[in-house]
Amino acid sequence: MMNPSIPDLLRDLVSRPSVNPMGPDLRGHPYLEAGVTAYLEDYFRALNVPFTRQSVAPERENIVARFESPGATRTILWEVHQDTVPVVGMTIDPFAAEIRDGKLHGRGACDVKGGMTAMLTAFTRLVRERPAGAANVILACTVDEEHTFLGIQELMNQGIKADFAIVAEPTLLQIVDAHKGVARWKLRTEGRACHSSRPDQGINAIYRMGHVLAAIDQYAAELAVTPAHPRLGPPTLSVGRIEGGVSVNTVPDSCVIEIDRRLIPGESGQGAREHFINRVRELTTVPFVCDPLWMACPALDPSNSDTVRQLLGQAIDAVEGSHEVLAVPFGTDASTVTNAGIPAVVFGPGDIRQAHTKDEWIELAQIERAAEILFKLATI
Ligand SMILES: [Zn+2]
Structure with missing residues (x-):
């Protein structure tokens, strides 16, 4: 398998609709995550890594892949959601994934297929390069984050084990360790x-x-x-x-x-x-x-996330020079992960102000830096 470039990978993901119906029983194009799940399955199969699918609801499955590093001293969970909000009222073609001025436009580009692209890119690099002393990485792509959090609840119910977790959401490459x-x-x-x-x-x-x-x-x-x-x-x-x-x-x-x-x-x-x-x-x-x-x-409680905050901070500093630790008003899957005993923080490329908007976009260069930071975090 060739390593797809970041623009190609993100275009593949955005052009596969995965709209959350937000309650009503809607199926077929552009609803539900199945098209993205199938793409991820093909991706992990081509990469030749172990993966499992977890049925969450009809036509809705988490997909969880593993990078196993010989002699690893820690295991990191990377979690990212597959679904997007609806496309009603958008002023651009939501699934054309058009690139202009270094930005890719479309539903989910920012929230959170850009973050998923960064995680897939760093994960692929770990698998290819197998750096000595790297951590094990579990990459979990879940369903239904935008409405009732069924995917992350099922993932945690299955009893996953990791030392800490990074949950992808647009944070402009800063660390979010607290939210309501x-x-x-x-x-x-x-x-x-x-x-x-x-x-x-x-x-x-x-x-x-x-x-x-x-x-x-x-x-x-x-x-x-x-x-x-x-x-x-x-x-x-x-x-x-x-x-x-x-x-x-x-x-x-x-x-x-x-x-x-x-x-x-x-x-x-x-x-x-x-x-x-x-x-x-x-x-x-x-x-x-x-x-x-x-x-x-639940709220994201920062009181047990010292280790992940410090290590991720080190990885961000190595790429960006500095970082901030922030509390935000929006909710994420990170609180469910933390409450299940795996301290989690939120991190990803893109600005939350572009999430859910009528002309959603993300800067491709930020995805590249996010991938670099995630790779560093796994090899610190
Ligand atoms: Zn999101």
């Missing part, structure tokens, strides 16, 4: 429907929700002044959607809101939901029902 987590759930009020000309005969679920919302508003204000994480700030809560009623001449019997709760290290989504229910029930007597969490991702 998120938990989401729906809350509903119920009433009794009747004709709106005799509202006294019914119970208005929207009015009930009004009272509950006032209590939630107060609860959110209380949360904002609870002890904050020194780098991430306090936990927060926001109501992002509301839905209720069928027509203007019917007293509504149901109203639903959707809650987004940002978690700091040490908090669990489950615990946050229970705390919310207990406190809001003290603040209002109006009855409401909370659904189970439909999504939860």
Whole structure:
């Protein structure tokens, strides 16, 4: 097998759509990761390294390849997601993978097929050169990062062993060692429907929700002044959607809101939901029902990642001259990896400001430097 160049590799990945349906049961072009998974399988087979596929959901599989270094003293996990966000509203052809001015354009170029290209390039170089004293590297390409984190959860459930992990996301080649987590759930009020000309005969679920919302508003204000994480700030809560009623001449019997709760290290989504229910029930007597969490991702806790932060920092300095260690507002797979006992930080080429955008792109030169840094990290 020839070593594909970085532009060729990234073009191959971007031109294979892997759009996350974000909930609805959508299949076929351009949805789901199967085209990228098949490409990666061919790639690892040609490279002649051991790999496994893990079924996560119908047509959705993680693929995990291994570089085994004789006499290695450590094992590093490199994790990267295969899926992208949807392409609605994009102003460029999402899958043309066009290169202009040293930038490759397309859905996933920045988030995170550029990072995947860097990991594949460094991994391939390790396999080809087999440097003495290199670490073992497990390269795990997972599904469903953009919606419910099924891929990384399955990877960790299978019991992977590594000393530390690098999770690819666009960080402009800096180290991200802390971020908040998120938990989401729906809350509903119920009433009794009747004709709106005799509202006294019914119970208005929207009015009930009004009272509950006032209590939630107060609860959110209380949360904002609870002890904050020194780098991430306090936990927060926001109501992002509301839905209720069928027509203007019917007293509504149901109203639903959707809650987004940002978690700091040490908090669990489950615990946050229970705390919310207990406190809001003290603040209002109006009855409401909370659904189970439909999504939860913990915060990335930096307290155990000293070793990986230091070694990755050394590798970045060797290529870039210096580096920064940052906390960011967005969530990643790194927190799930850390919570499973493998300290993880986030690192990759590209700028998060270009992720999920209508003309997403990445600078090819940054991918090359990221690959160099990852290779150095494995051979320090
Ligand atoms: Zn991403």
